[in-house]
Amino acid sequence: MSIHSIKPAQLNALATDLNATFQTLQNEQLNLDITRGKPSPEQVSLSDKLDGILGNDFLSKTGEDTRNYGNLRGLQEVREIGSSILKTPETQVFAGGNSSLSLMHMVAMLQHSYGTKTAQPWQSLDTPTFICPVPGYDRHFSVCQTLNINMITVPMLATGPDMDAVEKLIQENDQIVGMWCVPRFSNPTGCTYNDATVTRIAKLGTIAKPYFRIFWDNAYAVHSLSDDAPVLSSVWDECVKYGTEDIIWQFASTSKATFAGAGVAWTASSTDNLAAFEKLLGITTIGADKVNQLRHARLLPDMAALSAHMQFHAEILKPKFDIVFTALENELSEYGSWTHTDGGYFISFDANHGLASEIIALAAQAGLKLTPAGATYPYGEDPEDRNIRIAPSFPSEEELRKAMQIFTVCVKLATIRQAIDQAS
Amino acid sequence: MSIHSIKPAQLNALATDLNATFQTLQNEQLNLDITRGKPSPEQVSLSDKLDGILGNDFLSKTGEDTRNYGNLRGLQEVREIGSSILKTPETQVFAGGNSSLSLMHMVAMLQHSYGTKTAQPWQSLDTPTFICPVPGYDRHFSVCQTLNINMITVPMLATGPDMDAVEKLIQENDQIVGMWCVPRFSNPTGCTYNDATVTRIAKLGTIAKPYFRIFWDNAYAVHSLSDDAPVLSSVWDECVKYGTEDIIWQFASTSKATFAGAGVAWTASSTDNLAAFEKLLGITTIGADKVNQLRHARLLPDMAALSAHMQFHAEILKPKFDIVFTALENELSEYGSWTHTDGGYFISFDANHGLASEIIALAAQAGLKLTPAGATYPYGEDPEDRNIRIAPSFPSEEELRKAMQIFTVCVKLATIRQAIDQAS
Numbered sequence: 001m002s003i004h005s006i007k008p009a010q011l012n013a014l015a016t017d018l019n020a021t022f023q024t025l026q027n028e029q030l031n032l033d034i035t036r037g038k039p040s041p042e043q044v045s046l047s048d049k050l051d052g053i054l055g056n057d058f059l060s061k062t063g064e065d066t067r068n069y070g071n072l073r074g075l076q077e078v079r080e081i082g083s084s085i086l087k088t089p090e091t092q093v094f095a096g097g098n099s100s101l102s103l104m105h106m107v108a109m110l111q112h113s114y115g116t117k118t119a120q121p122w123q124s125l126d127t128p129t130f131i132c133p134v135p136g137y138d139r140h141f142s143v144c145q146t147l148n149i150n151m152i153t154v155p156m157l158a159t160g161p162d163m164d165a166v167e168k169l170i171q172e173n174d175q176i177v178g179m180w181c182v183p184r185f186s187n188p189t190g191c192t193y194n195d196a197t198v199t200r201i202a203k204l205g206t207i208a209k210p211y212f213r214i215f216w217d218n219a220y221a222v223h224s225l226s227d228d229a230p231v232l233s234s235v236w237d238e239c240v241k242y243g244t245e246d247i248i249w250q251f252a253s254t255s256k257a258t259f260a261g262a263g264v265a266w267t268a269s270s271t272d273n274l275a276a277f278e279k280l281l282g283i284t285t286i287g288a289d290k291v292n293q294l295r296h297a298r299l300l301p302d303m304a305a306l307s308a309h310m311q312f313h314a315e316i317l318k319p320k321f322d323i324v325f326t327a328l329e330n331e332l333s334e335y336g337s338w339t340h341t342d343g344g345y346f347i348s349f350d351a352n353h354g355l356a357s358e359i360i361a362l363a364a365q366a367g368l369k370l371t372p373a374g375a376t377y378p379y380g381e382d383p384e385d386r387n388i389r390i391a392p393s394f395p396s397e398e399e400l401r402k403a404m405q406i407f408t409v410c411v412k413l414a415t416i417r418q419a420i421d422q423a424s
Numbered sequence: 425m426s427i428h429s430i431k432p433a434q435l436n437a438l439a440t441d442l443n444a445t446f447q448t449l450q451n452e453q454l455n456l457d458i459t460r461g462k463p464s465p466e467q468v469s470l471s472d473k474l475d476g477i478l479g480n481d482f483l484s485k486t487g488e489d490t491r492n493y494g495n496l497r498g499l500q501e502v503r504e505i506g507s508s509i510l511k512t513p514e515t516q517v518f519a520g521g522n523s524s525l526s527l528m529h530m531v532a533m534l535q536h537s538y539g540t541k542t543a544q545p546w547q548s549l550d551t552p553t554f555i556c557p558v559p560g561y562d563r564h565f566s567v568c569q570t571l572n573i574n575m576i577t578v579p580m581l582a583t584g585p586d587m588d589a590v591e592k593l594i595q596e597n598d599q600i601v602g603m604w605c606v607p608r609f610s611n612p613t614g615c616t617y618n619d620a621t622v623t624r625i626a627k628l629g630t631i632a633k634p635y636f637r638i639f640w641d642n643a644y645a646v647h648s649l650s651d652d653a654p655v656l657s658s659v660w661d662e663c664v665k666y667g668t669e670d671i672i673w674q675f676a677s678t679s680k681a682t683f684a685g686a687g688v689a690w691t692a693s694s695t696d697n698l699a700a701f702e703k704l705l706g707i708t709t710i711g712a713d714k715v716n717q718l719r720h721a722r723l724l725p726d727m728a729a730l731s732a733h734m735q736f737h738a739e740i741l742k743p744k745f746d747i748v749f750t751a752l753e754n755e756l757s758e759y760g761s762w763t764h765t766d767g768g769y770f771i772s773f774d775a776n777h778g779l780a781s782e783i784i785a786l787a788a789q790a791g792l793k794l795t796p797a798g799a800t801y802p803y804g805e806d807p808e809d810r811n812i813r814i815a816p817s818f819p820s821e822e823e824l825r826k827a828m829q830i831f832t833v834c835v836k837l838a839t840i841r842q843a844i845d846q847a848s
Binding site: 036038039041044045047048050051052053054056058065066067068069070097098099101102105106139142143146255259260261262280283284285286287288289290291292295 | 462468474475489490522526529566683685714
């Protein structure tokens, strides 16, 4: 059944039914939230033994007393885990504190205000501009806005950013200083960049200005929901192949592996870039929390341990993603489109043009909090007002079922109302 | 005996003796370091039970799950500890991550690039300038240099900064945007600002431009070595008295109370200032490590617990300070001057004019690392080349005795050589 084939009288009947269902849901006075990619209590509990794991042994494997000051690059054993996650040599990896976002902000500040060996400061340009594949991640956009960096969008495809568009922009616009990427299980579409895209991204260094930088936020590097989830190739290896190591800043964290607010984060880049970063980092801190780094090395000593740990997360998360996909498939196949994902934290739903704000407002009235309309676009402006990000991780399965019931009713109601308006 | 009364022949004999002693020390091939205010392993061990202290209870007293995201202001119970330390209402206090230096840098960046409700961004001025009482702390100066903030010095007196000089500068120079303060057991002189100085500082807000800010780095707020150590009055209460709350940014941390690299830090300021700070903070992070904050609240639930804990630190530190003072008194009363302190981490020694670099170089030859000459002055330039900061906390008592033996010999040798040069 296509909505467009329904006759006006039927539309009105449908609207009446949906209004009644909506009213019933509203009367339940629910308070549900699927806005942010927040692990559930069950998930964070998987890492409870972090507290007490050190058993009074605070020495790193190289003999450092983690309780004291020093070592801006982070513990070797923690840099090694980052190295495995990012498929990048340990020599190129820094381990930091609890926030990869802080690392991204600091790197952006470094490139913007100070520059690096091969890059003039972005602020010396007229209109430093980032390429933002959309839909994307609001916190990335906020970093750019705070530094007064302009943003231009390119479409996100199933294979990653539209590389034809990216290459064209870089060739035509010398103000392009960078691009945001969430290369595996992209936020929010869930796509994983295919090998050809990773290669083309690495090759951007051969056509871009020397100050061009990729912010490779590999937030969901090990966050797959199934064994046959798509694999991401090593962007570092590709950059080495083309001699473009200076263009890449990689990021990762354990925020969605251990404790969301109390994990460790990494950045990886070229030797010259890291030297500049270390200098700035040393102005702002005497070092990250190495005790917590050591806890993580003890809990997740290698990739085998990490993979086993992530498997437990997948067992909790997979049924939640299934609830969302089932609801979308059963209820909304005629009302919008969405992307399937085998990992990450989000599902990206596109309603009919012009309906996202309306759906989100309706959901709020029925007690379901959704990410604000436009959040997945720079400046909070979704030009077609249709993208909605669904984050199924935090609520219980029961709450999520109820949330999806509200969501699907709101999507239908908004769509039918639009159809009635258009028919009249 | 005054050096100036010694005859040239005696000077030469003294030099010969000192050279021989110096040679003997050099032959020991020592490797000692009294450069940084780093707690000793014994001191950090006082807090070993931080790891495992949560006993699987990760909920804050307000019921927050500390393992998850959120709460930029930090846990209430940790803000309460900060409130007691800073003698400032809990509503004005943020609890952060492991580094007060990071908070200072971020506040400086906030005021410099973005401004706050009552302050235009410093970067909108021609020559934003900080007042730096000297000798002072090199990491403070680095924050200014990184943000391209000019620095002007004023003398540090036994009562705190020379307030006549400070007030004059503020009245005469509209480019003055701030001042660094380490108000209790100042780094490195060890002085504690007396009540009159604290009051005059609070009153600066009545004569300064609206963008003027005090960076009140209360790093050693609870770090006294004796029960009758001087007490610091509440700068917040004074600011309230004069309606100048917007001028004050306070900072503190547990870096020298629990684990040096893995503690918690605080900042406190006016409601308007904190609102602007929270906004910027929210761009750069989703929040500090609340699990570690909770560990600290459990270890140090109130001021009584904190005071008892700091008493253990004092018992370890006091004998080390005594070793330094004894060596200085016994050996160097004719060769320089120093300030006595009842707390903090440093002793400030002034050699004869023009000798600090020479003494530090000699000490390095004999295997003793001292803070680089000039480090206690902006731009690393001690105009009289005489100040040397001694940090006695990290070495063992035995090592420290040896270090002071080297130090005193080097001071004497450099002084006698200078006297010989001047006599010839």
